[in-house]
Amino acid sequence: MDVGDGGFGEITVGGRVRLLGPGVVPAEAAQAEPLYVGEPAAIPVALPRQKARAEILSVLVRFPSGAVHRADLAIDDEDRASGSKTIEGVVSAEAGELHLFTTTRNDDGSVAQKGFVLQVRTRGTVQMYITPSFWTQSGVAGAPKFNFSLGRWECHAAVRWVNSMPMLVNLARRMTVRMTDAGTLVGTLAFDLSGPVTLLPGQTQYGTVITFHAPGSADFEIFRNAGDLTFEYSMSNDGFTPKDGQVWRTMREVGYNIIRVGDFTAAERAEYRRAAAEIASGIFRSRDMTVRGVELFRIEGTPEMEADKQRFRFIDSEAEIDELFSRYTMGDNAFLDAFFVEGMWDGSAGASNVNGPVDKQGPSSGILICRDADTVNLGQTFAHEAGHYLGLEHADEEDGCSDTDPASPNISDNFIFSRSRRDSTVVTGCQIDKMRRHGLVTTLTP
Numbered sequence: 281m282d283v284g285d286g287g288f289g290e291i292t293v294g295g296r297v298r299l300l301g302p303g304v305v306p307a308e309a310a311q312a313e314p315l316y317v318g319e320p321a322a323i324p325v326a327l328p329r330q331k332a333r334a335e336i337l338s339v340l341v342r343f344p345s346g347a348v349h350r351a352d353l354a355i356d357d358e359d360r361a362s363g364s365k366t367i368e369g370v371v372s373a374e375a376g377e378l379h380l381f382t383t384t385r386n387d388d389g390s391v392a393q394k395g396f397v398l399q400v401r402t403r404g405t406v407q408m409y410i411t412p413s414f415w416t417q418s419g420v421a422g423a424p425k426f427n428f429s430l431g432r433w434e435c436h437a438a439v440r441w442v443n444s445m446p447m448l449v450n451l452a453r454r455m456t457v458r459m460t461d462a463g464t465l466v467g468t469l470a471f472d473l474s475g476p477v478t479l480l481p482g483q484t485q486y487g488t489v490i491t492f493h494a495p496g497s498a499d500f501e502i503f504r505n506a507g508d509l510t511f512e513y514s515m516s517n518d519g520f521t522p523k524d525g526q527v528w529r530t531m532r533e534v535g536y537n538i539i540r541v542g543d544f545t546a547a548e549r550a551e552y553r554r555a556a557a558e559i560a561s562g563i564f565r566s567r568d569m570t571v572r573g574v575e576l577f578r579i580e581g582t583p584e585m586e587a588d589k590q591r592f593r594f595i596d597s598e599a600e601i602d603e604l605f606s607r608y609t610m611g612d613n614a615f616l617d618a619f620f621v622e623g624m625w626d627g628s629a630g631a632s633n634v635n636g637p638v639d640k641q642g643p644s645s646g647i648l649i650c651r652d653a654d655t656v657n658l659g660q661t662f663a664h665e666a667g668h669y670l671g672l673e674h675a676d677e678e679d680g681c682s683d684t685d686p687a688s689p690n691i692s693d694n695f696i697f698s699r700s701r702r703d704s705t706v707v708t709g710c711q712i713d714k715m716r717r718h719g720l721v722t723t724l725t726p
């Protein structure tokens with residue numbers, strides 16, 4: 281544990297803060313009840329007093345989480361008689377400001393627009409929400425940034441505090457961040473924000489917090505080794521202890537060598553590079569891993585290699601695969617060896633053992649991919665065989681993953697389904713967790 285080390289935070293007070301008293305809503309939506317997290321609310325919107333006949337109420341809701349929802353509601357005679365249209369079933373998952381923009385569309389083509397801000401509260405609490413400033417490509421985890429000049433990882437986040445109490449609450453300056461890896465405590469950071477967080481009744485306040493992760497710390501090593509860390513941010517003062525959790529994830533990468541065995545045209549050579557760089561990489565990017573083409577090799581040039589080229593260009597048996605992998609290894613780099621051949625005796629698109637060796641020695645030290653004029657299929661095969669090498673069994677077999685159900689009607693969409701198709705691209709959380717622990721997978725930045 282490295283308490284009190286490596287953390288830093290700052291808050292911005294004022295500026296974007298908007299204050300509405302508890303239960304107070306804008307005059308235009310004066311009949312609205314206060315909104316509470318997780319509770320469906322009905323929000324009446326006054327229709328404009330006008331000669332034109334109002335027909336449609338278009339509604340755009342921006343929730344405190346940032347999610348946006350649109351709807352078009354028909355205005356009926358009853359609404360026109362009462363002078364208002366009620367938006368039913370508005371449920372927010374988070375406390376904070378809910379922005380409502382309405383457009384009334386009239387039968388003569390004219391429109392009238394209004395905007396409201398409503399406070400969403402949590403009954404009897406003070407809450408803190410953490411939102412990463414940068415997201416990984418999959419959009420489900422925060423992306424740490426590597427600060428090259430200072431040689432450390434940084435996790436930048438926006439913070440929102442919401443006081444749903446009818447009293448002033450002072451959370452003071454101290455913030456604590458517990459970092460866990462798959463449930464195991466890795467370290468704790470504790471630091472002071474640049475000022476105290478003091479919240480008036482009903483107030484929402486905004487700030488930023490940045491944590492630093494320097495070499496020598498367990499958290500730095502986990503980010504470097506391509507792991508996830510779950511942060512629990514908390515503050516505690518005045519009898520309130522708001523907390524929020526966030527997963528941070530460094531982008532992962534697996535490099536590959538392309539080794540061609542046989543005669544391929546220039547167009548085919550360009551195609552298999554594209555299949556790896558675009559199709560296979562695209563499949564893995566959905567889970568924040570990318571593949572990177574590193575070196576190109578070919579087995580030819582010496583009498584011995586020419587003989588091997590003739591022997592291995594078309595693979596006739598399992599034994600030949602083992603022999604090819606044993607004889608050729610790009611041993612001076614830590615990248616996956618991908619052998620492109622002209623075909624296989626059993627018509628398979630490719631082959632790989634499960635959990636190939638990190639040292640790339642022996643009969644399992646490579647993946648095999650066959651000539652295929654369908655670039656998408658070729659890239660799918662590349663991802664599928666690389667998945668095996670990085671530790672995965674077929675999704676529809678005993679794979680030790682609870683999120684791959686062999687009985688699921690969609691299992692054939694999984695990229696490592698036993699008879700995967702060109703459009704089998706799903707990678708599950710368990711699968712990426714297994715792959716990222718393979719020794720050939722590294723972090724994209726140092």
Ligand SMILES: [Zn+2]
Binds near residue numbers: 697
């Ligand atoms: Zn397979």
